[in-house]
Amino acid sequence: MLETALDVQPIDLMAARLQMALSLGWHIIIACYGVGMPAITVLAEWRGHRTGDPNYALLARRWAKAMGVLFAVGAVSGTILSFEMGLLWPGMMGVYGEVLGLPFTLEGIAFFIEAIFLGIYLYAWDRLSPRVHLLTAIPVLVAGVASAFFVVAANAWMQQPTGFDVADGRVISVDPVAAMFNPATPAQTVHMILAAFMVAGFGMASVYAVSLLRGRRDRYHMLGFLIPFAVAAVVTPVQIGVGDWAAHFVADNQAVKLAAMEGIFETQRGAPLHIGGVVIDGEMRYAVEIPYGLSLLAHFDPNAEIIGLNEVPEDQRPPVNLVHLAFQVMVGAGFALLALSVWLAIVWKRQKALPRSAWFLRAASVSGVLAVLALEAGWIVTEVGRQPWIVYGVMRTSEAVNPAPGLVYGFVLVAVVYAILTVATVYVLRRLARDIPVPVAPQEADVSDYRIT
Amino acid sequence: MPLAEILLAAMWICLTAYALFGGADFGGGFWDLLAGRAKAGRPQRNLIEHSIGPIWEANHVWLIFVIVLAWTGMPSVFAAISSTLYIPLTLAALGIIARGSAFAFRKVSTELWQQRLFGATFAASSVLTPFFLGTVAGALASDRVPPGIAAGHPIWSWVNPTSMVSGLFAVGTTAYLAAVYLTQDAKRVGDPALVEAFRSRALVAGGVMGVLAVAELIVLSIDAPQLFRELTAGRALPFTIVSAAAGVASLVLMWRRSFLAVRLSAALAVTALLWGWGIGQYPEILPGATVDEVAATESVLSANLIAIVVAGILVIPSLWWLYAMFQRDQRPAETVPDK
Numbered sequence: 001m002l003e004t005a006l007d008v009q010p011i012d013l014m015a016a017r018l019q020m021a022l023s024l025g026w027h028i029i030i031a032c033y034g035v036g037m038p039a040i041t042v043l044a045e046w047r048g049h050r051t052g053d054p055n056y057a058l059l060a061r062r063w064a065k066a067m068g069v070l071f072a073v074g075a076v077s078g079t080i081l082s083f084e085m086g087l088l089w090p091g092m093m094g095v096y097g098e099v100l101g102l103p104f105t106l107e108g109i110a111f112f113i114e115a116i117f118l119g120i121y122l123y124a125w126d127r128l129s130p131r132v133h134l135l136t137a138i139p140v141l142v143a144g145v146a147s148a149f150f151v152v153a154a155n156a157w158m159q160q161p162t163g164f165d166v167a168d169g170r171v172i173s174v175d176p177v178a179a180m181f182n183p184a185t186p187a188q189t190v191h192m193i194l195a196a197f198m199v200a201g202f203g204m205a206s207v208y209a210v211s212l213l214r215g216r217r218d219r220y221h222m223l224g225f226l227i228p229f230a231v232a233a234v235v236t237p238v239q240i241g242v243g244d245w246a247a248h249f250v251a252d253n254q255a256v257k258l259a260a261m262e263g264i265f266e267t268q269r270g271a272p273l274h275i276g277g278v279v280i281d282g283e284m285r286y287a288v289e290i291p292y293g294l295s296l297l298a299h300f301d302p303n304a305e306i307i308g309l310n311e312v313p314e315d316q317r318p319p320v321n322l323v324h325l326a327f328q329v330m331v332g333a334g335f336a337l338l339a340l341s342v343w344l345a346i347v348w349k350r351q352k353a354l355p356r357s358a359w360f361l362r363a364a365s366v367s368g369v370l371a372v373l374a375l376e377a378g379w380i381v382t383e384v385g386r387q388p389w390i391v392y393g394v395m396r397t398s399e400a401v402n403p404a405p406g407l408v409y410g411f412v413l414v415a416v417v418y419a420i421l422t423v424a425t426v427y428v429l430r431r432l433a434r435d436i437p438v439p440v441a442p443q444e445a446d447v448s449d450y451r452i453t
Numbered sequence: 454m455p456l457a458e459i460l461l462a463a464m465w466i467c468l469t470a471y472a473l474f475g476g477a478d479f480g481g482g483f484w485d486l487l488a489g490r491a492k493a494g495r496p497q498r499n500l501i502e503h504s505i506g507p508i509w510e511a512n513h514v515w516l517i518f519v520i521v522l523a524w525t526g527m528p529s530v531f532a533a534i535s536s537t538l539y540i541p542l543t544l545a546a547l548g549i550i551a552r553g554s555a556f557a558f559r560k561v562s563t564e565l566w567q568q569r570l571f572g573a574t575f576a577a578s579s580v581l582t583p584f585f586l587g588t589v590a591g592a593l594a595s596d597r598v599p600p601g602i603a604a605g606h607p608i609w610s611w612v613n614p615t616s617m618v619s620g621l622f623a624v625g626t627t628a629y630l631a632a633v634y635l636t637q638d639a640k641r642v643g644d645p646a647l648v649e650a651f652r653s654r655a656l657v658a659g660g661v662m663g664v665l666a667v668a669e670l671i672v673l674s675i676d677a678p679q680l681f682r683e684l685t686a687g688r689a690l691p692f693t694i695v696s697a698a699a700g701v702a703s704l705v706l707m708w709r710r711s712f713l714a715v716r717l718s719a720a721l722a723v724t725a726l727l728w729g730w731g732i733g734q735y736p737e738i739l740p741g742a743t744v745d746e747v748a749a750t751e752s753v754l755s756a757n758l759i760a761i762v763v764a765g766i767l768v769i770p771s772l773w774w775l776y777a778m779f780q781r782d783q784r785p786a787e788t789v790p791d792k
Binding site for chain 1: 491510511513514516517518520521524525526528529531532533534536537539540542543545546547549551552553554555556557558559560561562571602603607655749750752753756757760761763765767768771772774775778779
């Protein structure tokens with residue numbers, strides 16, 4: 001049925017990759033809030049009911065309002081991705097669409113449940129008893145995590161394609177469940193879901209850290225900072241462990257990706273860990289080397305063998321510098337966030353208060369950006385590190401791209417739309433954050449009409 | 454009935470749901486565009502915003518299901534359609550983005566210039582998106598998407614008589630459905646002036662749809678003779694008759710102010726139209742490619758059908774609760790707040 005792709009212009013291939021990177025990289029941030037924010041909001045709402053403290057209730061309402069905006073933007077930016085799978089990568093979808101279809105069907109269900117119950121949660125706040133209202137959030141939380149799982153499982157299949165047989169360029173037998181639960185799925189999905197809680201938690205906390213820095217140290221702002229920060233801080237050390245698990249998986253199953261992450265060219269035993277540095281002419285330069293570090297980390301053995309990039313022809317290597325840099329950024333940001341979390345934990349245990357240094361709040365107010373940076377960098381490691389393959393070891397990205405002429409103009413148009421969308425989203429969210437809170441009135445209108453004067 | 458046909462039917466059910474529910478949301482944007490100046494149009498816009506409010510994000514899932522079931526059930530067909538019709542689909546996708554986010558932004562905006570800006574974006578993209586989706590339908594109906602990746606013409610596959618009329622038809626359908634639904638919504642909130650406004654809009658839109666339907670048939674008879682034969686003399690004839698009869702009945706019912714009944718008859722007219730098209734085209738999905746040739750392997754079809762059954766069990770009661778909660782139990786005072 002399928003003719004192989006004709007001559008694809010290199011610029012069109014690059015445009016398609018950039019368009020996918022842009023729209024996915026954009027959506028992934030919003031999606032993280034979609035997964036993490038409901039949990040944090042419900043936590044505040046639940047504390048509000050338990051303690052009767054109106055500050056919790058007000059926080060929950062305000063977060064719900066922001067959540068409504070973010071979910072709307074997330075819904076549309078996610079819908080576009082399903083279009084783009086076909087618009088940009090018909091070569092992959094035409095052959096393997098059926099193999100990775102199941103997780104997407106299931107994701108559709110999860111998203112449906114999430115949208116329905118979020119609609120109820122947001123717009124029926126005052127029509128339901130507090131108890132029932134809290135209960136309507138449970139499907140939102142479960143479905144949010146589930147949809148993250150399904151989407152990342154589909155991506156994991158592109159890293160470790162399993163569950164199918166091919167003959168004459170056509171898939172002849174498929175085990176959709178095996179494809180969904182491919183070897184890369186466990187580590188990758190857990191890593192992503194935890195990342196979502198970090199992005200949402202640190203991001204929400206950042207907003208209140210700025211307020212605290214500006215001297216608004218009332219209980220409302222303290223709680224607004226502490227609840228999301230605490231959630232993210234608890235997740236961070238776990239995430240670093242899971243990240244180690246994910247890296248071991250890459251070391252065992254995607255040796256070329258690991259070599260790119262670390263800029264290792266020669267296959268060697270006792271390979272060093274490279275910190276910083278840049279690859280020039282097939283050689284890692286200016287890096288701080290930790291002897292035996294990589295072998296030790298990747299295989300728990302200082303003399304373990306690490307496969308180098310030179311083992312594969314040049315046209316089968318990912319762009320080394322980008323992958324290496326992204327990996328450094330992710331790990332660096334992750335540990336910075338860990339340090340921040342530990343700082344607060346120690347001080348809080350001693351004196352039940354925030355650290356006195358303004359540097360803590362300054363750092364906390366950029367923690368949200370840092371978490372997003374780590375997220376994007378990690379995603380670059382995963383996806384760019386997979387190149388030149390779209391389905392690892394099976395199909396090249398250049399074979400999958402739409403050969404129709406003029407993809408580059410589509411990319412330009414999409415880029416303009418996303419630029420405007422970004423400005424508008426940030427503007428609207430900032431406005432929502434700047435509104436001055438008022439005490440919760442007994443006769444509150446529902447959230448959609450909850451105007452803050 | 455074999456698995457491929459069942460999956461195809463499930464996909465078509467999702468498409469129908471998207472047309473009926475999502476379509477009405479788009480149509481809301483159409484009337485928002487024509488509601489007039491900020492002050493005069495305020496009551497209409499409030500009603501539209503309120504009716505769309507809690508539901509619209511859920512309606513995207515119908516479209517996502519259509520797409521996902523297409524690539525899962527018939528991967529090569531999905532690849533052929535999306536690669537050839539790259540331009541209208543990209544524009545529709547951007548329209549969906551602009552529409553959804555602008556709608557959400559307007560909801561939380563307080564200043565007039567912001568509401569105007571976001572409102573205009575929402576309304577304009579609500580009209581453009583169904584137009585482009587309609588051109589895609591026209592391209593398929595007139596056999597302009599051959600099998601194979603990017604095998605059809607990037608422009609003429611969707612810039613042609615059938616596509617253009619189908620684009621207009623899609624926009625008209627959304628506007629008509631929205632006007633019909635909004636009339637009953639206006640009645641429920643107890644605003645006689647709004648009821649009259651949307652009733653007359655529904656009547657005009659219904660009349661226009663009648664004209665467009667005749668135009669569509671004329672164009673099909675020239676541009677897509679095979680489908681035309683099926684619709685007017687073949688297997689799809691019963692659907693054509695039901696659609697036309699329900700369309701006429703809707704006009705009468707709207708005239709007689711049976712606002713609840715007209716909801717059903719209008720939905721029936723659209724449903725019969727979509728299924729008539731589907732049945733008329735079956736079993737050829739693309740020119741020269743029948744369902745059997747393009748269907749995915751059995752294991753994939755059965756796994757996804759099981760997933761769809763699970764979806765039905767989980768989603769339908771939830772969706773029912775959502776609709777029920779927002780369709781009843783509304784005191785007029787809180788429904789259209791004076792802002």
